[in-house]
Amino acid sequence: MLSGVGPIIHSSSPSTLEIIPSALLAIGPQGKINTLVKLEDDSLQDQLDQALNRLPFPPEQITVTHLGPGQFLIPGFVDTHNHAPQYAQRGLGQGMHILDWLSKITFPNEAKFSDPVYARKIYTACVEGFLRQGITTASYYGSVHAEATKILADICLEKGQRAYVGKCNMTRNSPDFYVDKSAGDSLRETRECISHVKSIDPAERLVNYVITPRFAISCDEETLRGLEDIARENEDLAVQTHFNEARQEMEETQRLFPQFAGSEADLYEDFGLLGKRTILAHCCFMDGHELEKIKKLDCGVAHCPISNMTVGGGFMAAPVREFLNRKIKVGLGTDSGGGFSSSMLDSMRQAMIASHAREVLSEGKDKGLSIPEVFYLATLGGATVCCLEDKIGSFEAGKEFDGLVIGTQGHDQGIMTMVEEEDTMETVFEKFIMTGDDRNVIEVYVQGRCVKGQRDDGGHLMK
Amino acid sequence: MLSGVGPIIHSSSPSTLEIIPSALLAIGPQGKINTLVKLEDDSLQDQLDQALNRLPFPPEQITVTHLGPGQFLIPGFVDTHNHAPQYAQRGLGQGMHILDWLSKITFPNEAKFSDPVYARKIYTACVEGFLRQGITTASYYGSVHAEATKILADICLEKGQRAYVGKCNMTRNSPDFYVDKSAGDSLRETRECISHVKSIDPAERLVNYVITPRFAISCDEETLRGLEDIARENEDLAVQTHFNEARQEMEETQRLFPQFAGSEADLYEDFGLLGKRTILAHCCFMDGHELEKIKKLDCGVAHCPISNMTVGGGFMAAPVREFLNRKIKVGLGTDSGGGFSSSMLDSMRQAMIASHAREVLSEGKDKGLSIPEVFYLATLGGATVCCLEDKIGSFEAGKEFDGLVIGTQGHDQGIMTMVEEEDTMETVFEKFIMTGDDRNVIEVYVQGRCVKGQRDDGGHLMK
Known part of the structure; x- marks a missing residue:
């Protein structure tokens, strides 16, 4: 039984940021939050x-830790969309159209993950890099390779990151050197990966498989139908794919699937892949029909502002305000490596910037996002997209403790944030969101286990 | 006489990035580049x-240093626009309109610089923070206070940063607690600051004064006429002001100066403040008349993409492609603290993003900026805006040595960039630009003096 005392900041809704200047957070066995008590300063x-x-614990079992000056606790970040094998190629291919970027930069890079030694090296760096940034939950696209994907799941579990991991299904429109040999092979390897992930984490404590058709362009109908079967047989599994990301991609999808008249929502629904466990990356271009459909089917949106504004041959700003207004589930994705940064702080800032652009493009209709809103997207919103809102995303009794100790002092030791004595908690928080980086993320906890930080003694929380 | 051997990357024009895989750069007395020799790998x-x-030096006076693996040399960054007293408020007030942001956040903050002790503390952190980012030249707006501005100039000289430093002239439309007492006082204090800067650096080795009417809204005609006199008497002095930054600001300027029919170019020209030494911050909204005028008068533009996309009550993307096409001098400004980041790498990335938006808004006419182009803006372009292109901005014999040793290895020690063995120099450079931060800036040299880095032995270059 371990307890922390200090300021806590978390979201209770998209627009409600709760700042508790002083709180006791008590963590019980299995990293579950037992109690959150607000304390008044005067006594x-x-x-x-x-x-x-x-x-409900004997005093001798209780250890209390007080956060230091300038420190506060926030929920861990949830990255709802990224590509683990692209970790080393972040930022390459700026300004290229999406399909050119895939064929010239990404596919040759991802092909290297046929080598398990290489896969282990890069995936270790990737998962460590993400944890360092405070990403306690990530939804990963792997490469096309089953073995590398299993390695990625192993590493997430070993390093203690909550993760969805999926092998990309790609049976066509991919280069000879980087493609599933057949739909049959693709589906068989998918089942192998599912079995592996279930075997290493049978209680689904941290790591889950996610069905991952890369996008409709790279999947023939047999593959999509087969994935539909797998999804039906495994109702607990999440599904992820790219959705209405860029004009070039949408036109090619329409050419391949003319029967859906340009609606990717109709397409994926037809193949039984849209449901409450579906994470749709991007959703930049959405008409009323598609908005209604993904709302009705309770799909989640992974908004990826960084890649939307750099890769894809243009500047796309997804209608996040519209998603929020319609109560469509939405979170943030770094989309590393299409996104040049694997930092959720960068994603939050770019989400604000993209929303300002959207405000201009919509002639004021879609108001820009505020700091509380992008923070919600990065935490509780992302948890909701991943159907984990009952487990993580904020600090409530009964949830598991995925949290970050944020430090804001130490400008002369390399921290960019500059706080001043007279700053309110709200100001300190704003400065962290706008000027912080991984150096402000002092400690990272997943399910109560310390996975980054000086107080790491093998699983203890704030000892 | 000290020499470095390793890869060198610099710009020779906006679109020409020169990557020299191996070069000898010899630095002579006073930090001047004596020789740049390209070496072929084979011998x-x-x-x-x-x-x-x-x-031209005896062998015993020559010390040769080889850069380490993954390291290369680039010119120091030139930040053509920022506000030193806003260093601690970076990122505050997101989404506010510019004039509200000034009155609610900025003026109360800048007013604190009436206290010289406070000014010294924050300015020290600011200059150190900028140098850490590799900003070897900065054009600083100070606060309204003469004493604090002198302190800022002192600190730049002491820390070894090349800088323009100016006291803000503000004689109206400013709060009682933060305003020049009168035009007479404003001009007298400006002259005092000019004398001080000339006295501490009489040879104009590093630090210069820059005439700094904050913007026309905050200056009455007497002040502007007085600054015109000062500019005429001191032809060597640069001038800086905010220019066509935001609609709200432009409307207010037009209301105050109806005689110029909405043209800020006509306004500042009338007051004798436009010339080749003028740095115009922002220039988001430019009509043909204004573009022609600033080109004719050879003014430089400080493009500040970060603040343009966050502060100001909207999303503004300056027509940088138009500036480049018309050969108008243009560089980058962090605009810290309206800009949330004091990193030129962030500014480069945001310049690309803003240019993608501009490409969409201009229906394809203004093509997005490439990595070589934003790198030019951050180095040689900025030097040109500051009329320092004969001294710095690239590595040529006769120029002074302002340079950065960039390291790209060490992902497991906190460097975000991930290079791979097979990466070409161009790829490594792209990865640095897109994923790097101040941790990649291993050593910083200004005029041959090491101002950041482990080889600092009091002024030696790569000993």
Whole structure:
């Protein structure tokens, strides 16, 4: 039984940021939050003693840690969309159209993951790099290779990151050196990967498989129908794909599937791949029909502002305000490596920037996003997209403890954030969101286990 | 006499990035570049020996240093526009309209610089923070206070940063607690600051004063006429102001100066403040008349993509392609703290993003900027805007040595960039631009003096 005392900041809705200047957060066995008690400044010690006395644990089992000056606790970040094998190619191919970027930069790079030694090296760096940024949950596209994908799942579990991991299904419109040999092979390897992930984490404690047709362009009908079967047999599995990302991609999809008259929502629905566990990456271009359909089917959107504004041969700003207004589930994706950054702070800032552009393009209709809103997207919103809102995304009794200790002091030691004595908690938080980076992420906890930070003693929380 | 051997990357024009895989760069007394010799890989040692023998220095005075693996040399970054007193408020006030942001966030913050102790503290952090990012030249707006502005100039000189420093002239439309007492006081204090800067750096080795009417809204005619006199008396002085930044600002300027029919170019020209030493920040909204005028008068533009896309109540993307086509001088400004970041790498990336938006808004006419182009803006372009293109911005014999040793290896020690063995120099450079931060800036040299880095032995270059 371990407890932390200090400021806590989390979201309770897209527009509601809760700043608790002083709180006791008590974490029980299996990393579950037992209690969250708000403390008033004027009689802090008395209240703390009372709250500790009320905990359902004997005093000798309780360790209390106080956060340091300038520190506060936030939920871990949820990256709803990224490509693990692109970690080393982040930022390459700026300005290229999406299909050119895939064929010239990405496919040759991802082909290297046929080598398990190489895969282990890059995936280790990727998962460590993400954890360092405070990404406690990630939804990963792997490469086309089953073995590399299993390795990625192993590494997530070993390093203690909550993750969805999926082998990309690609049976056509891919180069000879980087393609599933057949639909049959693609589906068989998918089943192999599912079995592997279930075998290493049978209780689905941290790592889950996610069905990952790369996009309709790279999947023939046999593959999509086969994935429909797999999804039906495994109702607990999530599904992810790219959706209405760029004009060039949408035109090619329409050419390949003329029967859906340009609607990717109709297409994926027909193949039984749209449901509450579906994560649709991008959704830049959405008409009313598609908005209604993904709302009705309760799909989630992975908004990826960084790649939307750099890769794809243009500047795309997804209608996030529209998603929020319609209560469509939406979170943020780094889309690393199409996105040049694997930082959720960069994603939050770019989400604001993209929303300002959207405000101009919509002639004021779609108001820009605020700091509380992009923070929600990066935490509770992302958890909702991943159907994990009952487990993570904010600090409530009964949820698991995925959290970050944020430090804001130490400008002369390399921290870019500059706080001042008179700053309110809200100001300190704003400065962190706007000027912070991984150096502000002092400690990272997943399910109560410390996966980054100086207090790491093998699984203890704030000892 | 000190020499470095390794890869060198610099610009020779907006679209020409020169990547020299191996070069000898010899730095002579006063930090001037004596020689740049390109070496071919196949007989590197022979060529190096020959090049060293040809140097006009006795061998015992020559020290040669080889850059390490994954390292290369680039020119120092030139930040053509930022506000030193806003360093601690970076990122605050997202989404506010420009005039509201000034009155609610910025003026109360800048007012604190009436206290010289406070000014010294923040300006020290600011200059150190900028140098850490590799900003070897900065054009700073100070606060309204003469004493604080002198302190800023002192600190730049002491820390070894090349800088323009100006006290803001603000005689109206400013709050009582943050305004020049009168035009007379404003001009007298400006002259005092000019004398101070000339006295601490009489040879104009590093630090210069820059005449800094904040913008026309905050200056009455007497002040502007007085600054015109000062500019005429001091032809060597640069001038800087905000120019066509945001609709709200432009409308207010037109209301105050109806005689110029909405043209800020006509306004500032009338007050004798436009010339080849003028740095115009922002220039988001430019009609043909204004473009022609600033070209004719050879003014430079400080393009500030970060603040243009966040502060100001909208999303503004300056017509940088148009500036380049018309050969109008243009560089980048962090606009820290209206810009949330003091990193020129962030500015380069945002310049690309803003240009993609501009491409969409101009229906394809203004093509997005490439990596070589934004790198030019951050180095030689900025030098040109500051009329320093004969001194810095690229590595040529006769120029002074302002340069950065960039390291790209060490992902497991916190460097975000991930290079691979097979990466070409061009790929490594792209990865640095897109994923790098101040941790990649291993050493920083200004005029041959090492101002950041482990080889700092009090002024030596690559000993």
